[in-house]
Amino acid sequence: MPSAVTLSQITKSYGSFTAVDRFSLEVERGTVFGLLGPNGAGKTTLIKILTTLMRPSSGDATVEGFSVLSAGKEVRRRIGVVPQENNLDRYLTARENLILHGRLHGMKPAEYNPRIDELLEMTGLAGRQHDFPDTFSGGMQRRLVVARALVHEPRVLFLDEPTTGLDPQSRRALWEHIRRLRHTMTVFLTTHYMDEADALCDRIMIMDHGESLADGSAAQLKDAFSRAHTYEVDFRGDASGFREILEELPFVRSVEQEGATFRLTLSGEDALKPLIDSPVGRQIRKICLLEPSLEDVFIALTGEKVRE
Ligand SMILES: Nc1ncnc2c1ncn2[C@@H]1O[C@H](COP(=O)(O)OP(=O)(O)OP(=O)(O)O)[C@@H](O)[C@H]1O
Ligand SMILES: [Mg+2]
Structure with missing residues (x-):
């Protein structure tokens, strides 16, 4: 056919x-x-x-x-x-x-x-x-x-x-x-x-x-295109000071913070367990994988520049 x-x-x-x-x-x-x-x-x-x-x-x-x-x-x-x-x-x-x-x-x-x-x-x-x-x-x-x-x-x-x-x-x-x-x-x-x-x-x-x-x-x-492994993490209680700890962890590539919510880019899926086992691990209330949208994929492939 x-x-x-x-x-x-x-x-x-x-x-x-x-x-x-x-x-x-x-x-x-x-x-x-x-x-x-x-x-x-x-x-x-x-x-x-x-x-x-x-x-x-x-x-x-x-x-x-x-x-x-x-x-x-x-x-x-x-x-x-x-x-x-x-x-x-x-x-x-x-x-x-x-x-x-x-x-x-x-x-x-x-x-x-x-x-x-x-x-x-x-x-x-x-x-x-x-x-x-x-x-x-x-x-x-x-x-x-x-x-x-x-x-x-x-x-x-x-x-x-x-x-x-x-x-x-x-x-x-x-x-x-x-x-x-x-x-x-x-x-x-x-x-x-x-x-x-x-x-x-x-x-x-x-x-x-x-x-x-x-x-x-x-x-x-x-x-x-989700190879970046970015997770959104909420902590229980007071999370001040967590940023420094997270930045020190070898498997954490980057940290963004908005109040008690952190956006962590990890080195890979196998970094999840070490994160849970880390000093801040017990305080994690919620963790979820951030899925890229189709628009993220589109921009990643074709760039940000506006066409003539
Ligand atoms: N008749 C034409 N003469 C010269 N260049 C042309 C002609 N038609 C299209 N092009 C050029 O060919 C390229 C592709 O155009 P096309 O219309 O296929 O793009 P497109 O993907 O449909 O874009 P859009 O999303 O704006 O509709 C563009 O660079 C355009 O300037
Ligand atoms: Mg067209």
């Missing part, structure tokens, strides 16, 4: 600038894959190549087994696309936008009408379906673009920052919908929201400067 999406050694150059460099990837069917990366990392470039809007400079990519180079039509038939910029037809009403899309995919009214009713309901736009997109808020337009991508029940759904500009209610409604879709289609999304990637994606890839930096489930990525 072919993968839903493959990229093999994809390179894309704009003039002398290489935006994506020999990038390879396979996405398993029926999963939600999330591509994360700072502005300019190359996410949209990859989505444009996969959705046949742009040809790679070298390498090949497939969707549901069809090459984007030699079988673009087959690819387009099987995908739904939510581009980073809304591209609705402003001279058609919301419903007409969806109907046009259904027709372009060879659907008959008996097929697309019930589907469109369902999608308008799901995106909360049923009451505005006969209005023009220009009269919609940014978030409502975004929801309409998402609905449009689903009219023809694609096998693979590409979402380039689908929830940018959506209010928390709409974001959650869309998450819910994506979760329901995951068993019937493959979802390939980009996002700048770490909580979104954490909540939705079976697998996350963090990229920068056209290359992959890390790849795995949210839990795997956090694990791989």
Whole structure:
């Protein structure tokens, strides 16, 4: 069974600038894959190549087994696309936008009408379906673009920052919908929201400067970057003077203190027992491992610097 999406050694150059460099990837069917990366990392470039809007400079990519180079039509038939910029037809009403899309995919009214009713309901736009997109808020337009991508029940759904500009209610409604879709289609999304990637994606890839930096489930990525072994420790009673004692312990790398709460970075997991056995050990009331967030992982990999 072919993968839903493959990229093999994809390179894309704009003039002398290489935006994506020999990038390879396979996405398993029926999963939600999330591509994360700072502005300019190359996410949209990859989505444009996969959705046949742009040809790679070298390498090949497939969707549901069809090459984007030699079988673009087959690819387009099987995908739904939510581009980073809304591209609705402003001279058609919301419903007409969806109907046009259904027709372009060879659907008959008996097929697309019930589907469109369902999608308008799901995106909360049923009451505005006969209005023009220009009269919609940014978030409502975004929801309409998402609905449009689903009219023809694609096998693979590409979402380039689908929830940018959506209010928390709409974001959650869309998450819910994506979760329901995951068993019937493959979802390939980009996002700048770490909580979104954490909540939705079976697998996350963090990229920068056209290359992959890390790849795995949210839990795997956090694990791989929690080597620092930082613990939050609360002591019983008066903890004044503990700081000096803790700093002297050979297996304690660093100490931060906020009142009676200490943040200790230990040399490793095997330092826990010596800590308990140390002079302050009996006074420990609570100790817990500080898990890095996905955002910590992202910043550790891509740096703090803001992109041009
Ligand atoms: N048409 C183009 N001509 C020249 N350079 C381009 C073009 N499109 C993209 N680039 C450059 O390629 C790089 C990758 O851009 P891309 O749009 O893929 O980034 P992205 O990861 O989607 O970023 P963002 O998070 O801001 O959407 C950037 O440095 C961008 O300036
Ligand atoms: Mg982009």
